[in-house]
Amino acid sequence: MSTSLSPDLKNLPSGEVEKVTVQRITADSRETVEDIVVREFPLTIILNGVELVTLLCSPANLKYLAIGFLSSEGLLKDRDDLKRVTVDERKGVVRVDTKTDVMADSEAVFKRLITPGCGRGASFYSAADTGLEKTDYPLAVTAAEILELMKRFQHQSLLYRDTHGVHSAALCSPQEIFIFSEDIGRHNAIDKIFGECLDKGISTHDRIITTSGRMSSEIVIKVARRRVPVLVSKSAPTNTSVKLAEELGITLIGFVRGTRMNVYAHGERVITTQK
Amino acid sequence: MSTSLSPDLKNLPSGEVEKVTVQRITADSRETVEDIVVREFPLTIILNGVELVTLLCSPANLKYLAIGFLSSEGLLKDRDDLKRVTVDERKGVVRVDTKTDVMADSEAVFKRLITPGCGRGASFYSAADTGLEKTDYPLAVTAAEILELMKRFQHQSLLYRDTHGVHSAALCSPQEIFIFSEDIGRHNAIDKIFGECLDKGISTHDRIITTSGRMSSEIVIKVARRRVPVLVSKSAPTNTSVKLAEELGITLIGFVRGTRMNVYAHGERVITTQK
Numbered sequence: 001m002s003t004s005l006s007p008d009l010k011n012l013p014s015g016e017v018e019k020v021t022v023q024r025i026t027a028d029s030r031e032t033v034e035d036i037v038v039r040e041f042p043l044t045i046i047l048n049g050v051e052l053v054t055l056l057c058s059p060a061n062l063k064y065l066a067i068g069f070l071s072s073e074g075l076l077k078d079r080d081d082l083k084r085v086t087v088d089e090r091k092g093v094v095r096v097d098t099k100t101d102v103m104a105d106s107e108a109v110f111k112r113l114i115t116p117g118c119g120r121g122a123s124f125y126s127a128a129d130t131g132l133e134k135t136d137y138p139l140a141v142t143a144a145e146i147l148e149l150m151k152r153f154q155h156q157s158l159l160y161r162d163t164h165g166v167h168s169a170a171l172c173s174p175q176e177i178f179i180f181s182e183d184i185g186r187h188n189a190i191d192k193i194f195g196e197c198l199d200k201g202i203s204t205h206d207r208i209i210t211t212s213g214r215m216s217s218e219i220v221i222k223v224a225r226r227r228v229p230v231l232v233s234k235s236a237p238t239n240t241s242v243k244l245a246e247e248l249g250i251t252l253i254g255f256v257r258g259t260r261m262n263v264y265a266h267g268e269r270v271i272t273t274q275k
Numbered sequence: 276m277s278t279s280l281s282p283d284l285k286n287l288p289s290g291e292v293e294k295v296t297v298q299r300i301t302a303d304s305r306e307t308v309e310d311i312v313v314r315e316f317p318l319t320i321i322l323n324g325v326e327l328v329t330l331l332c333s334p335a336n337l338k339y340l341a342i343g344f345l346s347s348e349g350l351l352k353d354r355d356d357l358k359r360v361t362v363d364e365r366k367g368v369v370r371v372d373t374k375t376d377v378m379a380d381s382e383a384v385f386k387r388l389i390t391p392g393c394g395r396g397a398s399f400y401s402a403a404d405t406g407l408e409k410t411d412y413p414l415a416v417t418a419a420e421i422l423e424l425m426k427r428f429q430h431q432s433l434l435y436r437d438t439h440g441v442h443s444a445a446l447c448s449p450q451e452i453f454i455f456s457e458d459i460g461r462h463n464a465i466d467k468i469f470g471e472c473l474d475k476g477i478s479t480h481d482r483i484i485t486t487s488g489r490m491s492s493e494i495v496i497k498v499a500r501r502r503v504p505v506l507v508s509k510s511a512p513t514n515t516s517v518k519l520a521e522e523l524g525i526t527l528i529g530f531v532r533g534t535r536m537n538v539y540a541h542g543e544r545v546i547t548t549q550k
Binding site for chain 1: 299300314331418534536538539542
């Protein structure tokens with residue numbers, strides 16, 4: 001929600017917002033003003049010639065979103081597996097061809113895509129079922145660094161400031177934000193980061209992921225798949241995400257607000273001046 | 276995030292939260308306390324003997340969630356179409372049998388479930404493509420009523436107050452909240468309401484839906500399918516949801532905060548004392 005009456009689109013990412021006419025209403029007044037809202041873009045991913053999924057997303061970094069999504073879904077292992085990626089922005093289509101055929105059973109893929117738990121029911125919710133290895137990278141970060149990092153992270157999104165309609169995510173060291181991403185979907189924002197890392201060969205096993213969104217099990221699994229040792233949010237975790245983070249060796253930090261935070265798992269990586 | 280050191284579980288819905296041990300950390304202090312987080316529950320919906328989907332949800336009103344989900348997906352028209360619904364809370368399974376066979380082509384259903392836009396790409400995003408009729412119900416609500424309603428709505432969630440981990444939604448008249456629902460997923464919270472309405476034969480065409488979440492096109496389509504004329508949120512809409520609301524006759528109100536709100540479509544239903 002822009003508070004100015006004539007929102008300035010100049011500083012915003014082109015194509016990610018749209019002007020709309022809005023009635024600003026209080027109990028006893030009504031004025032018509034121009035405002036901006038985030039754009040919602042349908043992106044269809046075609047994997048090895050088969051239409052896989054249409055994601056609703058923010059229209060930036062479509063290539064990274066496609067690669068990151070496929071990686072998060074376990075359909076793409078690494079960069080060497082990519083044969084060709086072509087983006088058609090006008091049609092809203094990304095075509096990804098891989099060296100190995102991962103579309104042998106398309107219905108199984110569709111089923112699995114609805115949710116990682118599909119077909120496995122409640123038993124999915126232990127680390128053993130994810131097939132992922134425990135992360136034991138000895139990253140050390142001070143509590144003061146986390147607080148400072150999240151302060152900068154939350155101020156970085158112009159889109160959020162002006163529309164309140166997006167989530168953001170970032171790949172960081174304890175001192176620095178390396179890749180910043182935003183999207184109408186909290187899953188997409190993280191997938192865009194991992195897609196860029198995969199595409200450019202950027203390592204993630206020694207980094208921190210920050211997110212504006214709530215941390216459900218699916219977010220922890222995404223992060224564990226890329227072997228990221230620390231996940232930080234201003235929002236809440238769920239019981240399953242706490243359990244998975246504990247089992248998968250991930251430091252899970254929530255409610256980073258003001259001068260404090262809650263550490264739900266593997267607090268040994270977080271250093272305070274007084275122990 | 277409970278601010279008390281020993282959270283009181285007595286007043287919370289049983290089973291929807293879990294106690295966890297948390298490190299409360301600042302730059303120079305660390306204390307170990309008990310806190311509570313929301314539970315994440317995998318619910319598998321089996322429709323006419325075919326496993327359809329596993330949703331991650333809050334473990335309450337599972338029957339309503341299943342019915343509401345099927346209705347939102349267009350797989351269930353009305354109450355008379357239901358033959359039998361059985362809930363197995365222990366296994367996390369709801370079996371729904373309908374009178375007409377809606378599972379003729381399971382792959383098509385799976386494809387469609389991933390996102391309503393699948394297979395139709397960008398062309399999906401006009402009202403004509405949704406196949407839904409325009410809502411023209413002449414509900415009148417004053418701006419003061421909307422402000423008061425949202426104030427009460429936002430104070431009703433004990434789960435949110437204590438965990439900050441859920442979204443809420445409600446079915447209301449301009450003066451009253453009739454059905455209140457909360458869930459870790461903003462889609463689920465609304466589906467639970469519509470499921471209850473469908474099950475109990477409660478009308479929705481003359482009501483208001485309030486939500487804590489952002490209003491994407493999928494939310495507007497859910498609401499339009501149940502012919503609800505007014506959708507209200509404290510959060511943002513997207514460009515597509517504004518367009519769809521305009522075309523489908525829905526009054527779309529966002530950013531209800533303090534004493535004001537933004538009306539993005541069909542403001543004629545909102546009355547102010549000064550016109």
